[in-house]
Amino acid sequence: MSDIADRVKKIVVEHLGVEESKITESASFIDDLGADSLDTVELVMAFEEEFGIEIPDDAAETIQTFGDAVKFISEAS
């Protein structure tokens, strides 16, 4: 697993308090990992800080799953 994926996973575990094993490529933050809409905003904020990138609102809306997040961040950083 890539370094980016590890760091994203760490953030998700910390913020949502979920088991690492539940965070699969296709795991949806809201449907599978128990996030509410405000949690997803906070996750995006945390990704921005961790990776020193800016995630515009329209892009943030497309980040629904763990895989989406890793893909977006890999391309942006």
Added chain:
Amino acid sequence: MFDLTGKTALITGASGGIGAQIARTLHGAGATVGLSGTRVEPLEALAAELGARAHVLPCNLSDAEAVTALPKQAIEAMGGVDILVNNAGITRDNLFMRMSDDEWSNVIEVNLTAAMRLSRGVLRGMMKARWGRIVNISSVVGATGNPGQGNYAAAKAGLVGMSKSLAYEVASRGITVNAVAPGFITTAMTDKLTEDQKAGILGNVPAGRMGEPEEIAAAVLYLASAEAGYTTGTVLHVNGGLAMI
């Protein structure tokens, strides 16, 4: 009780009577204060009066870019914004049938939209800190209406709806959002009223007197305090009984 030591507070309209008193009261409770307003001189005079822990942050609230920049400037100056007091307000009174689009939109822009932009700007830090206080200064006329103030009353009522909606969204993060609705308070604005006008107003105030800025500031201090952590989405009316709602 109500100790704000170590907290940072951004207050808009701090050059006015009520805003300046809010700043004094929060500062007196130990907070570091960011004094915002359009007129620099009274802000600097107030900062000099307060001494340490006071920062002057001028801002024209009708300028969207300047408003968006203000939270960043406040965070830079104070290290964060734990407490936001949206106090700034203007009036452009006119009969509704004569009210121009500009009179309407200027009042909405400064009294309501700026409060939204500033709240949005400080929320990120509050979310991370899992603690925040937003206090919006509404008005009794937002609840009761007032002839000649369709724009002002709309903005002040708008602040209440905005406060409640935001309060829902961020309550789980330790952030409270409330409004204070002053009645008739002794300020430069009400000093201009004639004795007859004052007598007419006071006839409707059970307390039989105007309120003092200190009495508004005390309500803000409560809502800004740690002790008010379970109070959110509320409107605290401070009006001498003028409207018991």
